[in-house]
Amino acid sequence: MDVSSINSLTGFANAQGGSKKSELGQQEFLQLLVAQMRNQDPINPMDGAQFASQLAQFNSVEQLISVNGGLSDLKNSQQLMSASMTNSMAASLTGKHVKALSNEIHLASGESTNVQYKLNNSATEVEFVIRSENGTEVRRETVEGIASGDNTWVWDGKNGNGDRMADGNYTVEVRATSDGTKVDSLVYIEGNVDKVRYSGNGVFLSLNNVQVAIGDVEEVGPGKKE
Incomplete structure (x- = not known):
């Protein structure tokens, strides 16, 4: 079989699709099949079974291309629907009392601030490390004998x-141990949502002067007087 015509066809397909194209599309596959038929050895032509097999392969490729296109459209539709539902739900959270995962706290002028955390097990020691927004450590304190569950x-x-x-936002790290063994912990924040912000990085809720991603919300309840 003379493969020069097939090579010229693949070269043409690559030129049309760009030099970096390494996969045959539906049209290129059909062109190769036709070129193979035109350039088959007349002394030893392709038999009917082989031709039928190649046609079946082409049909399978065509179906896979259609299925892939349909799945891509479905995925895009689901993403748009999910984004729309998230935005609608976020707007309804204004004024609600929210509990969300966050290691950020806000210190108001002349006031103290609560660090709320949860331990999976009781701890013999819990160390708190407070850092400024630029990462500088400003306070480290250790308390002993803390029960499992929610604590402040x-x-x-x-x-x-x-x-x-100075007043502003700080981050807190909670390091809990039980007789030297690490105890898993979570730091969270609670408060009424006073603002919803939409950005290219997602949807954020503002509570207690801290921004939290909507995906970090753990609980939602009626607004509380603060």
């Missing part, structure tokens, strides 16, 4: 030297 530690807003820190 109150930060008085002072650094390790007893100086009052």
Whole structure:
């Protein structure tokens, strides 16, 4: 069989689709099949069974291309529907009381702030590390004998030297251990949602002057007086 015509066809297909194209499309597959028939050895032509097999392969490829296109359209539709539902739900959260995962806290001028956390098991020691927004450590404190479940530690807003820190947002890290063995913990924030912000990075809720992603919300309830 003379493959020069087939090579010229594949070269033409690659030129049309760009030099980086490495997969045959539906049209290119059909062109190759036709070229193979035209250039078959007349002394030893393709038998009917072989031709039928290749036609079946082409039909399978065509069906797979159609299925893939349909799945892609379905995925796009689901993503649009999910985004629309998320936006609608987020708008309805304004004024609601929300509990969300967040290691960020806000310190108001002259006030203390609560660090709310949950332990999977009781801990003999829990260490709290407070850092400023630029990552600088400002306070480290250890408390002992903490039960499992929801707990609260109150930060008085002072650094390790007893100086009052400026108002603003800080991050907190909770390190819990039980006789030297790590205890899993979660840090969260609670408050009424006062604003919903839509951005290219997702939907965010504002509560207690902290921004939390809507995907980090754990509980939603009626608004509370603060």
